[in-house]
Amino acid sequence: xxxxxxxxxxxxxxxNAGVSSLSKEANYTNIDLQNSGMALxxxxxxxxxxxxxxxxxxxxxxxxxxxxxxxxxxxxxxDRGLLIGYHFRANYMFEVFGKGSLIISLGYSLLNRxxxxxxxxxxxxxxxxETGVQTYLADYKFGSNSVSLGYGIGxxxxxxxxxxxGNSVYFNERTTFMIPxxxxxxxxxxx
Numbered sequence: 666x667x668x669x670x671x672x673x674x675x676x677x678x679x680x681n682a683g684v685s686s687l688s689k690e691a692n693y694t695n696i697d698l699q700n701s702g703m704a705l706x707x708x709x710x711x712x713x714x715x716x717x718x719x720x721x722x723x724x725x726x727x728x729x730x731x732x733x734x735x736x737x738x739x740x741x742x743x744d745r746g747l748l749i750g751y752h753f754r755a756n757y758m759f760e761v762f763g764k765g766s767l768i769i770s771l772g773y774s775l776l777n778r779x780x781x782x783x784x785x786x787x788x789x790x791x792x793x794x795e796t797g798v799q800t801y802l803a804d805y806k807f808g809s810n811s812v813s814l815g816y817g818i819g820x821x822x823x824x825x826x827x828x829x830x831g832n833s834v835y836f837n838e839r840t841t842f843m844i845p846x847x848x849x850x851x852x853x854x855x856x
Contacts, residue, residue, distance in 0.1 A: 669822075671850035673724060679843040680836075690803045691835045693731045693784065699777070699805065700844050702728055704750070706851075716758045724750035730805070731782050749778040754811065766820035772811045774828055776844075778807040805823040807833040810842070818827050821851040 667736065678700045708722030732743045754772030761767050781804045788797045813826025828844040 666709055666856040667852050668707075668709050668854045668856070669722075669824075670705070670707050671848060673706050673848035675704060675828075676847070677701045677739040678843040679845070680840055686836050686838050686840060687839050688835055690784075690805065692811055693782065693803070694729060694805065694825050696835050699729050699748075702726060706752075706848060706850065708752070709755065713753075716760075718756045718758075720752075720754050720756065722750075722752040722753065722754070726750075728750045743766055744782060746779060748776075751775040751778065752811065757818065762851075765816055767824060768813075768815045768816045768817050768824065770811070770813045770815070770824065770826065774809050774811050775809055776809060776828065776830075777805045801832075805834055808835075808843075809842075813848075815845075815848075822850045822852075824848045828847075 667797055677697050680696075705722040706722045706724050710718045712718045715764055716844050722790040726748045726839040727745060729744070730746045739804050751777055752772055752774045754770050756768055756770045758766035758768050781802055786799045786856070787795045789801055790796045794819035807830050809830035810828060811828050813824045815826075817822030817823075825847050826845070828846065830842040832839055833842045
């Protein structure tokens with residue numbers, strides 16, 4: 666078992682959806698800001714064969730959960746929090762150039778865990794008078810496939826890849842949602 670740590674930079678998400686397909690929850694955040702930026706990955710990998718490994722990483726990001734804007738022009742302060750990701754993957758390495766390895770990785774990630782927030786929406790009667798407030802919990806967590814390609818030499822690995830989700834809480838209809846990423850990892854120990 667090998668342990669690794671390193672930064673990950675998530676580039677602005679790619680999606681093809683119009684404003685009309687955004688979910689109600691998407692009004693409370695900035696989709697691009699919430700899903701891009703730096704993360705710290707800490708993980709472990711276990712080699713099944715000389716070239717094939719399975720692994721698990723946790724990612725930690727202090728990022729935006731909700732913005733100060735909501736539906737009906739409601740305003741509040743921007744809320745930031747520690748967003749957590751769980752990443753399961755399989756890596757296959759091809760030795761190249763005598764020293765390093767070309768790495769292909771496939772996996773599944775659970776993203777934006779710990780993104781829960783409460784929504785308070787006014788209720789109105791038939792005359793448009795406010796009669797109360799409806800409160801409920803929402804979140805931005807979703808699952809995605811991941812694919813990446815990289816190069817490793819010694820204890821260091823540099824990977825470029827995509828998180829690819831076919832469904833997320835940001836949209837009312839099925840929309841492909843991709844987050845490109847660049848990650849570096851350093852193997853700091855083994856068991």
